Amino acid sequence: MIPLLSSIIFLPLVGVLLVALTPSRLDKCIKYTGLLITGLGLLLSIYLVMCFDKTKSSMQFVEYCPWLTGLNISYHLGVDGLSLALIFLTALLGFIACLASLNIQEKVKEYFIFYFLLMVGMFGTFMALDLMLFYIFWETVLIPMYFLIGIWGGPRREYAAVKFFLYTLAGSVLMLLSILTVYFLAQPHTFDILKLSSVGFDPHWQMVLFLGFFVAFAVKVPLFPFHTWLPDAHVEAPTPVSVLLAGVLLKMGGYGIFRICLPFFKDAAHNLAPALAIFAVINIVYGACVAMAQTDFKKMVAYSSVSHMGFVILGVAALNSTGFNGAVLEMFNHGIITGGMFLMVGVLYDRAHTRDLSQFGGLSSSMPFYAFCLTFLSLASLGLPGLSGFVGEFLSLVGAFGHYPWLVVLAAIGLIVGVAYFLYMLQRVLLGTLNPKCVSYGDMTALDLISVVPLIIITFIVGFYPQIVLTFQQVTINGIAHLF
Amino acid sequence: MGDFVFYFIALCTCVFSVLAVTQRDIFHCALWLALTLMSISGVYFYLDAAFLGVVQILVYVGGIITLFIFAIKLTAHMNDTSIRQTSKQWVISVFVTLLLLLVLFKVFARTSWAEIILKTDSTSINQIGLSLMTHYALPFEFMSVILLAAMVGAIVIGKEKK
Amino acid sequence: MNIAHYIPLFPFLAFVINIFMGRRLKVASAYVSIAACVLAFIFSLLVFQGFSAGQGSYSLGTWLVINGKSLNFGVIVDPLTIMMLLIVTFIGCFILIYSIGYMHDDPRFSRYFAYISLFMSSMLGLVLADNFILLLIFWEGVGLCSYLLIAFWYERPAAAAAGLKAFITTRIGDTGFLVGILILFFACGTFHFTDLKSVTGPESLLTLAAILIFTGAMGKSAQFPLHVWLPDAMEGPTAVSALIHAATMVAAGVYLVARCFPLFSAHPMALQTVAVIGGISALMAATIATVNNDIKRVLAYSTISQLGLMMLGLGVGGLSAGTFHLMTHAFFKALLFLCAGSVIHAVGTQDIQKMGGLLSKMKITGATFCIGTLALAGVPPFAGFWSKDEILLTAWNNHHPILFVVALLTSFLTAFYMARLIFLVLFGSARSQLHAHESPLTMTIPLMVLSVFAAFAGFIGAPIKEVGMEAHGGSFLIMAISTVVSLTGLGLAYLLYIRRIVLIPVSSVSGLHNLLVNKYYIDEIYDYVLIKPCLRLCQGSFVFDAKIVDGLVNAMASITQFFSGLLRKTQTGLIQNYLFVQILSLVLLLIWLLKI
């Protein structure tokens, strides 16, 4: 049967060719090819999800062919419970961000070329089972993202784009060293992730290599000291790009921790778990506090995703199946919710051309649909039980409570600040008397609605019945949890 | 007696070379250089390298020094000796050169060079000719490439602007 | 057959219909909500009938697997649940009918009914949930609806701020609740209420868990430290206050404590804190209510005080006393709020100093208002007397003298401020020219029905009363004392506000009076101690983030730039320098390599 995974990865490349051939003045048909390609990608990923066998713990849809025999790098793809949800998330957000990028005006052709390259990088990272292939896809994301932020971004885009690029590169360069050291330490020298998981490295090396890998992933999941690139990148990136940036790029870090750091270096994970937990809680509380003090709408949402990703790391630090379940589910939910939030910010920005929260007020009377969606997504984002935000966070908290009760209490207090800044934002934007400036804002167009409503539906369904997502990842997560 | 001749020639070489380098007037430097080269050809004669000594005088002193003099004369008006000839960093250069000299002498003094094998037959001229034509034919041919390139280069760069 | 889990679905359906077809339905959306509420009420009756026929709680399916233990959806059916179901649906119907009149000229009419139905469904869900997590979901749903309804007239900034304050305060309580659940789960590995009876684990841990769960109840039932949001919640429509902030939602806290009563009773220390907190909030709220001049805020403080009393009742071990008072209080407090609503609807202002002599103009509202007041004050024939007496009895029997005195004092003060309210609003002469007219029938019918129940709830409560199987006899002494106390309260108010006799010179109590008017300055203290430092901390962390963490990164970049500038200078362009550097590095290399 057709190599499903490779077709998902390289479908966008076909898109690049198509867009490259169409003359740049027909931007309408470029946008439609964009929609077609990302839509097809979404269908393929749905097909992948449907014929994914939940009970098998090993890799599925495996594709293997030796790529560089001299360097024994192989083109090895595979999907299991852990990466399935993230691939579906990427495809979905890719399609929705494509919908949102229909109102990109200038240089549409280059935009979609970089957009498709970004998609290739993201899909590849989640499917690669060869360390070098993983690293190559990990870095291919950088160039298109740099241009997307740099050319179509806001006023301070150059600074933000360069900062994003250098930050991620500095982290991933350390990862390259660790990959090579791992390659040479493993007795039958191999880059294959599955084989390396069973190689027991000696404890001294484990600590060093764990940190080597972890720094790269910590930069991507913005963990406390490395997070300053996120607000700048988000504030300056155009809406669809920041949807992808928040929705998928942050998850690559979390995915990397699960795929590489935990299975390879078990003892190091044990020793470093407390430190991880402490940093996670700092992330949560610190992210929430700084978000509270923001006046820029998008920067606030960016810091809120710093806070949410703290829960992912808390789940990882729990080192048990509940914690891992919570972390992976939180990644999926956070992608959906924050993707929606950034769409909301984009809708407002297209009308007001400013993101300063003090410029709005009482919008819910002039924009009822917008008010409903924004309230729903904010509630999901602040972790209202009954919506998907809560389930992920709750599982992480339960998982981590066994080992670090006091940290979980601190995280819970951090949640209160989370509630505070989201409601304070809702109050400034939606409630209160209608700001005279915002009288002329029309409500959400059909296009905006189509892109946000699926996210809201998914948030509601996963919140109400999380087993839908959990059954997919249950077997794999138990596999990883058994190591500890 | 032979030793005295060598000492005399060596002394001349050293004195003339120092003078060639420290003179203010560039023309005098060129002349002192010519004298140094002649004393070096004397050293060659002493080392039974008669052919080389002659070549040294003919090619080096005759050819290259004349070239220098041509160049100096072409850039004549620059030669007023009032301008300071040594660069600002000459103090430190002296120190570094002496250090280098010290290192060289220290190492060479300690190295055990091959013992003196007094060979009777010095490499005669036809030996050189033979090896040039057989053993070292390739470099010999290749020299033609270099000389040709140098000549063409000199013409191209030296030509008057049209 | 198990139909209990359908009860919350009907109001939820009404919510969905009203939200999406709200525009077109216009007035019809009210009827949709009422129909849903009536259906829910009928199903509750069926469940009640089914319960007496022996059907118990059942489970629907696993929701989550945590640490290997499966946590599943479940519905719990026992006397407590049925009582709450009946109260919520019954009072809900009447309040919905009342709201048609109250909200008829509001532009967002259908959205109001949508929110009310959503509230009904989450309240019913809360009551039916059989494990802590499901309860927490509906618990927060109820908090969300109270937020939406308080800030219903969001054009008014005060309403928006009140909604925010309500949600955050309850959320603080809920965080304590969540931590309590976690501790409980780790102590005895279960989320389900049914296993609470057979719970075993470290004593101190379980007490801590119980107290933390109680903080959740404190947040929701506006007990002492977390009560600040209820008075501000009066910004919402009065019908909302009647349903949510009097009858149902605030009672959820008491319901929670009642539901986990086996856990609390096993740990006297936890029970003691419940009682003490209840006592404090009862007394404090009652004192504030005596001087407040806003009709709805007086009722709000009276609710806090009555809830304190219920908590006190539970705290002293009287499960049935607490729940019985909960049931009766729901009726007459809802009645009082609806009367206050129709008064405001008629007069237009909430300040009781401007009102006066309305009895003559608004016959029915006035009458029902008096019945409600008498019930609340605990005058014998009315419902309030029986349930309050029950609490006093259990307090006395279980040897809690201080709490008994506190309860007595609270009931005295309750009688006093309710009497003051009536005398200022209904009797005496109109202090300002207000044209008052009787509210329309849709508003007065619910008043009349509720007043009937307020009067006789004491008796019909009998079947539910044996829940706690408390001895009834030998308490006439207590009954006598409580009646005397209530009557003296009424009398004192009569002297002060009708006869205008100045018993104590105002100047001597002016200090106390200011203290009470400013609500013990609690809001200001919270603002000063909690909110300001938190905001400053956030501002500080943002500055820290922008300056230090970001600063470090930019500093690294500028350092490399500086060195680049420095090293660039070494390329002087002078060939002499280049040659010198070359020879120097040659010499250094030799020295290093040859180690001379």
Place this chain on the structure above:
Amino acid sequence: MSIQFLFPELFLFAMALWVLFGSAFPSLRKISDFFATLGILGALLILPLTTNSSTVAFFDLLINDPISYFFRFLILLASVLIIFLSSGDKRIEEEHKGEYFFFILSLTVSLMLAVSSRSLLMVYITVEAVSIISYILIGYFRNDKFSSEAGLKYFLFGALSTGIMLYGVSLIYGLCGSLDLNMIANLAQGGHVFLPAFILAVVFILVGLAFKCSLVPFHMVAPDAYQGAPTAVSAFLSIGPKAMGFALLIRLFLTNQTPLIPQWTTLASGLAIITMIIGNIIALKQTNVKRMLAYSSIAHAGFMLMALSVVHQVGIQALLVYLFIYVFMNVGAFGCVILTNREEVDDYAGLSRQNPLAALIMATSLLSLAGLPPLAGFMAKFVVIAAVIQAKSYTLALIAVANSVVALFYYLRIIKVMYLSKNDCIKPINCSPVLILVLIVTVIANILLGLWPQGIMHIITLP
């Protein structure tokens, strides 16, 4: 006497003479670049024939092993790219076009001889020949004060370095009695040679070679030369002589995988670290693109030397792969400077709007130089770092990798100016078809070698 080994060189020199002869007639002068390409392609065709001849030629002055075969192929490839590049440069048109290509061809011949020489005599003569021809080429635009000054400076610095190298060679001759590299290596490893003097002599030779590969302590003149020289010449300088320098380093220091002097690893890694750090850091604030590319080529020289500090078969293979990919990256970058004939970084403002193709070529070459995955630069960097880590010198790898991050910054600076800045700088673009063709070839090579580098990767096998 296996003359067959020299057929490519002889054929090439014959064409060089023909080009020189042709430059006398205006009609022939116009198509002298065509003849030059013909010569190179002919040499490329003949090259494979030489593999079966004996391993040693000309009284063992030359050696015919895979390394010399690879380097001769690399140099021919580099010079054909440079010829295409030079044909695009307008200023070479009016200058003496015929002689220019004669010099290019003779430079190629001397490079090919240098890489396959086995005796220090041949090494010195060919290095001297390469130097002389590059002095002429750098000072080629005699009425442009930049070019002549660069030529002179390069001459003085070069003459001194080759002088020092010659002195080293004479000392080696004295110590080992013979100039044959294998003989010297066996003597040195056997320990029959007096070490201090031997090390001194070897260091003297290293100075000459380090100048050619522009390693840091001896790199001072390279930036000025690259900036002043005609862009095509500086492109060739950064590939041809540099490759020769590294070939000779391999020949001299790493014959049959054992270092000539015991301290070779520390010396090489020390030099590599300084070269990378200084090369990258000074490049940060450069405003002239050619000068910045000079420093970037110095940094890359440091990277290559790092590969040599790994005394193992995989180190040399990594270096060969790196050089092969490095040729395409550099030709692409310098080619864009010729295509847009803009030398200042700020002149590149808004290039993506004026000429998207030129911007694309420049961006691909720069990103490949920076070593980002989908492009070939990453494969080169990866292979070298793998070799270094295989030799367990982790700090070296760490410094190299940190440098590549710093390097990215100044490559991004140009891309930022081209794509992201708003103001435009309008300058005419001389798009000669040949130049664009070769640049597209480099772009394709950059992308292809990044994704499917089978062609070049058969050289290296990681242990």
Place this chain on the structure above:
Amino acid sequence: MIPLVYFIFLSAFLFCVGIYGALTRRNVIGILVSIELILNAANINLVAFNKYLGTPDGMGQVFSLFVIAIAAAASVVGLILIIAIYRDRKALFTDGFTLMKE
């Protein structure tokens, strides 16, 4: 018989004088003079070793022959570059040539 070491000392001395000259002379032709000295120092070495080591085919002398030839070619190119610069800028001192720096 003069031991070999003296010749090596002589050539080393000449070499250092040449280096000193290259570093200090401001006149470009002066530098050329010093470079010639360095080359001759190397030649002395070669010839001396050829004699004392007794290599059969006279490699030392042949090598120095080639060195002389190359020195000639190099100085031709060097001088022509100097003249080209002189004709253009009338300056022969090294600190005049700092067009390209930093």
